[in-house]
Amino acid sequence: MIVFDEKQKVFFLNGKNYTYAMAVNECGFLQHSYYGAKIERCDGEYLRFIGSFKEPRVGNLNMDEDFHRMPSECGFYAHGDFREPTVIIENEDGALTSRFRYVGYEYKKGCDKIEGMPCVRKADETLTIILKDDFSNAEISLIYSVSDDSDVLVRSLNVRNLGNEKIRLKKAFSFCVDLDGGEYSALRLSGRWAQERMEEVAPLAHGITKIQSLRGISSHHTNPFLGILKGDCGESFGECFGVQLCYSGSFAVTAEYEKVSSLRIQGGINDTAFSWTLNGGEKFVTPQAFLAYSNEGLGSLSRSYADFLREKVIRPDLAYKKRPIVINNWEATYFDFTSEKLFSIIDGAKGLGIDTFVLDDGWFGKRNSDETSLGDWFVNEEKLKGGIKEISRYCQKNGLKFGIWIEPEMISEDSELYRTHPDYAIQKEGVEPCRIRNQLVLDLTRKEVVDYIYSVIAKLIIENEISYVKWDMNRCLTELYSKDLGSEKQGEFSHRYMLGVYSLMERLTETFKEVFFEACSAGGARYDAGILYYFSQIWTSDDTDAYERTKIQWGTSYCYPVSSMSCHVSASPNHQTGRAISLKTRGAIASLGAFGYELDVTKLTKEERESVKEQIKEYERIADLVLSGDLYRLSSPFNKDHFAQMIVSKDKSTAYLVVERFLGAKEFDFVRNLKLDGLAEEKIYKIEELNVTASGSALKNVGVVLPKLLDFESVAWHIAEVK
Ligand code: DGJ
Secondary structure: EEEEEEOOEEEEEEOOOOOEEEEEEEOOOOEEEEEEEOOOOHHHHHHHHOOOOOOOOOOOOOOOOOHOOOOOOOEOOOOOOOOOOOEEEOOOOOOOOEEEEEEEEEEEEOOOOOOOOOOOOOOOOOEEEEEEEEEOOEEEEEEEEEOOOEEEEEEEEEEEOOOOEEEEEOOOOOOOEEEEEEEEOOOOOOOOEEEEEEEEEEEOOOOOEEOOOOOOOOOOOOEEEEEEEEOOOOOOOOEEEEEEEOOOOEEEEEEEOOOOEEEEEEEEOOOOOOEEEEEOOEEEEEEEEEEEEEHHHHHHHHHHHHHHHHHOOOOHHEEEEEEEEEEEOOOOOOOOOOHHHHHHHHHHEEEEOEEEEOOOOEEEEOOOOOOOOOOOOEEEOOOOOHHHHHHHHHHHHHHOOEEEEEEOOOOOOHHHHHHHOHHHHHHOOOOOOOOOEEEEEEEOOOOOOHHHHHHHHHHHHHHHOOOEEOOOOOOOOOOOOOOOEEEOHHHHHHHHHHHHHHHHHHHHHHHOOOOOEEEOOEOHHHHHHHHHHOOOEEEOOOOOOOOOHHHHHHHHOOOOOOHHHHEEEEEOOOOOOOOOOOOOHHHHHHHEEEEEOOHHHHHHHHHHHHHHHHHHHHHHHHHHHHHHHHEEEOOOOOOOOOEEEEOOOOOOOOEEEEEEEEOOOOOHHHOOOOOOOOOOOEEEEEEEEEEEEEEEEHHHOOEOOOOOOOOOOEEEEEEOOOO
């Protein structure tokens, strides 16, 4: 619900459980009033004067001592607010100062699609507040979309040049919110390859805390999510905020903290070396940021994000659609395979309950290692006699669908494509390019290159009856330069690259609606809401070890639904860690996401084959819960000797609990009574595997007694309401 109190000039936004309020002060500045637990009524007069800052004196703009503490909805440079600005505008004469004041607002039901960028697909109402600069012809529109059924507030901003003279943006974040002073901690999801989204919580100290990527992808190292915990906040209690960017490229989110007075959170496209030129009449549109609030702890914040992404961001025809159970050949063969080997894997997969065979890297050009052939998206007939058509047909004959791996954004110097079009690669004449995994990146800022790649991939899909595409991206961007952009626009490169990627994704997913696309980036280096707008599923990590995965999946679940996480059962000992873990536990951890296999099925024993069949049947039972249920994180792998997570159906009639015990615990250290969460206290439930019946209240307060588990042993229990 959005209310504007005309008299008090207060904007009052209500979502499911939160209120967000702003006011226009006497000098015409838009100031932040409140963000927190829901207030039912818009008390305009009260909300207008909330906070301890003084307004600058009208008329002579006497910048009072307190003015720089004014909670703002958008920070500007050099006008008396000495915190980091949200937008920096350079005028034709080089002046950088700006002072934006309120000029009006627009209201609409629903929300607009952002052309060419991922964005929220539905919202109940949208408010656009328009500000105009005292110093230049720039106009800023602050955009807020709210929905009654959601705790996520969608924000972005646009800058328009209303004049004839050029202006240049040197920074254009998507949002700014100034929270009150107090004690705060930041929750970040940091990592590296094969260890993505590791939870890290640390108290905020004075100054600026910044999470960012300058890699051209959202990155393994820092996810574009920041949790802000106010005071004491845990899984099921306390106040917290979330910031999530709907963006997959270089980003930054900052938290600028002055303990007694304010905490400014803002973020968007990374401003390092960023610039964007706006000629008269042109507009710059920032990516959206998804802000969330909860006063019931991080668990509820995560469930709000999961609901929001499933309901309003992921393609509606895919959000709740059953995911194909795949067998992927990467860890079974790496580059070393022949048609016969692939046929034997397909033979092995037949009858297990697997839906799709996905042929990974190594099928095209002369690709027998990572040194060659990216860009040559035609089959290596020497390796695969009869081409991929034969493999595709063989799958069909055996009741499987066929999927394929591609890395469309890349080019190898040793490729037909590079020999014909060296100019397609990102590089600058005379500068030795950085190679990462021996490859270069295509210059997707150029429409010609995007069009070319689109036509080649479209042909590949059509000719080979492909029903599943795994879209990989194995390196970061360097030497950001495109000769087509001229000298003035090189600062636009990084964002223009993302616009190229998004346009390719949009065209392919729109043309091939029936094809299931899975994103991947050297594991999970591009796991973000931007990607989820196009692809409903992302390869979570190259680390499939069932211990390490508890941490990776735990971290990922802070802001993404479990249904978006590709989770495969791989070989034991694990290829990344060398750790041996039972098939049962590998299956249990993978079942907390979109399930599949990543091992050589031809090497399974008869007993293991039977177990796999069982595992798949078990997964089919809970597949709907994974798609649409609520996740409850019960015991953290980051600080406990066991991991426990539970998925509960929306109507609270069924639940699925997975527990894994880790190393290092003496038997008596292990918590034997695990307290469940998320069930309806008044309902009676039966835990199938224990044949035990108890109320939701007893299961929550007394807990369930876990059996004695050895290292890396697990349980996966089904809980159902007794009617
Ligand atoms: C990185 C991915 O994360 C892997 O799953 C695999 O597809 C390789 N790339 C192939 O090169």
